[in-house]
Amino acid sequence: MAQMRVVQVDRPNGPLEVVRREIPEPGAGEVRIKVEACGICHSDTLTRTGAFPGLAFPRVPGHEVVGSIDAVGPGVSRWKRGDRAGVGWHGGQCGYCDTCRRGDFFACETATRVTGITSDGGYGEYMLARAEAVARVPEELSAVEAAPLMCAGLTTFNALRNSGARPGDLVAVLGLGGLGHLGVQFANRMGFRTVAIARGKDKAPLAKELGAWRYVDSQAEDPAAALRALGGARVVLATVTNGPAMTATLGGLGVHGDLLVLGAPESLEASPFLLISGERNIKGWYSGTSIDSQDTLAFSVLTGVRSMNEVYPLERVAEAYDRMMSGAARFRVVLTMGG
Numbered sequence: 642m643a644q645m646r647v648v649q650v651d652r653p654n655g656p657l658e659v660v661r662r663e664i665p666e667p668g669a670g671e672v673r674i675k676v677e678a679c680g681i682c683h684s685d686t687l688t689r690t691g692a693f694p695g696l697a698f699p700r701v702p703g704h705e706v707v708g709s710i711d712a713v714g715p716g717v718s719r720w721k722r723g724d725r726a727g728v729g730w731h732g733g734q735c736g737y738c739d740t741c742r743r744g745d746f747f748a749c750e751t752a753t754r755v756t757g758i759t760s761d762g763g764y765g766e767y768m769l770a771r772a773e774a775v776a777r778v779p780e781e782l783s784a785v786e787a788a789p790l791m792c793a794g795l796t797t798f799n800a801l802r803n804s805g806a807r808p809g810d811l812v813a814v815l816g817l818g819g820l821g822h823l824g825v826q827f828a829n830r831m832g833f834r835t836v837a838i839a840r841g842k843d844k845a846p847l848a849k850e851l852g853a854w855r856y857v858d859s860q861a862e863d864p865a866a867a868l869r870a871l872g873g874a875r876v877v878l879a880t881v882t883n884g885p886a887m888t889a890t891l892g893g894l895g896v897h898g899d900l901l902v903l904g905a906p907e908s909l910e911a912s913p914f915l916l917i918s919g920e921r922n923i924k925g926w927y928s929g930t931s932i933d934s935q936d937t938l939a940f941s942v943l944t945g946v947r948s949m950n951e952v953y954p955l956e957r958v959a960e961a962y963d964r965m966m967s968g969a970a971r972f973r974v975v976l977t978m979g980g
């Protein structure tokens with residue numbers, strides 16, 4: 642049997658080991674992807690630590706996967722060998738549970754497959770994916786360019802486009818990291834008056850370069866007051882994992898303003914008075930399904946949104962992973978498979 646190299650974790654907090662395995666055959670409704678690039682996401686810690694409910698070891702992490710279809714299983718007709726394809730966090734849906742029949746595939750009750758968590762992901766040369774979980778990848782994007790758009794890009798793009806904000810509205814992006822640097826670009830391209838909020842004066846030029854209309858240094862000024870001075874935000878897109886930093890923006894929401902929570906701190910405090918007095922909302926946003934990923938890629942081609950990436954070969958996965966988790970990467974880390 643032909644073999645492949647993959648990176649697996651075999652126990653909670655175990656090392657990321659490059660191992661050889663047999664190349665798997667796609668089952669009914671599945672495709673096999675020859676992986677070219679896979680982004681490293683903060684959520685990959687859920688695989689590494691085993692913290693995600695139901696996770697079984699050994700497991701191959703990775704849910705920012707881009708490559709090409711290499712084989713199709715029984716019952717798959719719309720994909721063929723050679724098609725460029727990407728897979729994100731959402732690993733598939735049953736299509737028949739109550740939630741699916743209401744169109745909320747992301748919250749499917751029965752086929753909750755999560756790429757790199759309940760099934761093996763993209764840290765390797767090949768992976769299997771459910772056909773409905775695959776997005777088409779346009780020729781204009783390289784695999785490395787497309788990979789971070791499958792989670793970080795999708796999450797920010799999809800949250801913003803479903804936020805209810807309209808062109809010209811004041812939209813703030815809290816954080817200028819892996820998600821935030823994409824969020825600012827998307828918000829700018831969608832026609833929002835885009836405010837980037839981060840810590841330190843030194844990030845102002847980057848914010849401008851990404852398309853922010855204003856930059857707020859939250860160490861130098863109160864972000865809520867700064868947003869109020871601009872008329873109050875329709876949306877604050879919270880990409881950080883720091884609860885107090887999110888709380889500090891709540892007072893900057895305008896009437897009916899929404900704090901859209903993408904980052905996951907342990908807890909979040911909110912003043913009920915602020916919520917009630919302006920009918921403000923705090924709302925979480927799930928990344929999206931494969932068609933949302935496909936729309937993210939197409940919009941990025943159309944408007945020139947690109948992730949800034951540091952690229953590592955698969956063999957250097959341990960170093961690449963530590964780099965991403967340290968928070969020092971500018972701004973996403975992508976593994977390439979070579980050959």
Ligand SMILES: [Zn+2]
Nearest residue numbers: 682684792793
């Ligand atoms: Zn992710």
Ligand SMILES: [Zn+2]
Nearest residue numbers: 735738741749
């Ligand atoms: Zn379902």
